Amino acid sequence: MEFDAKEPKRRLPKPLVSQLTEEQLRAIFMQSDINKDGLLSKKELKHAFSRLGALIPAFRAARGLHHADANHDGLVDKDELDDLIKYAYRLGYKVT
Ligand SMILES: [Ca+2]
Numbered sequence: 001m002e003f004d005a006k007e008p009k010r011r012l013p014k015p016l017v018s019q020l021t022e023e024q025l026r027a028i029f030m031q032s033d034i035n036k037d038g039l040l041s042k043k044e045l046k047h048a049f050s051r052l053g054a055l056i057p058a059f060r061a062a063r064g065l066h067h068a069d070a071n072h073d074g075l076v077d078k079d080e081l082d083d084l085i086k087y088a089y090r091l092g093y094k095v096t
């Protein structure tokens with residue numbers, strides 16, 4: 001039987017903050033659909049961005065809506081949500 005006394009102990013420091021994954025962002029946006037109609041209104045987007053810790057949630061909601069709202073109905077639907085998630089992901093929101 002071999003015994004390796006030099007087995008390295010791996011102690012990687014845990015990062016204090018990590019960027020939210022697209023899945024985590026999606027979950028936050030889905031949870032922010034307060035009236036559960038499958039669409040995200042500007043008010044609900046504001047709620048989502050405030051949960052994400054945005055400094056000015058109303059501004060982020062407006063920018064995110066402008067970015068993702070392909071059919072210009074003022075709401076983010078399931079198809080448009082992917083663009084919104086990409087937009088939010090690029091902003092690099094972190095969890096602590
Ligand atoms: Ca809604």
Ligand SMILES: [Ca+2]
Binds near residue numbers: 070073077
């Ligand atoms: Ca839309």
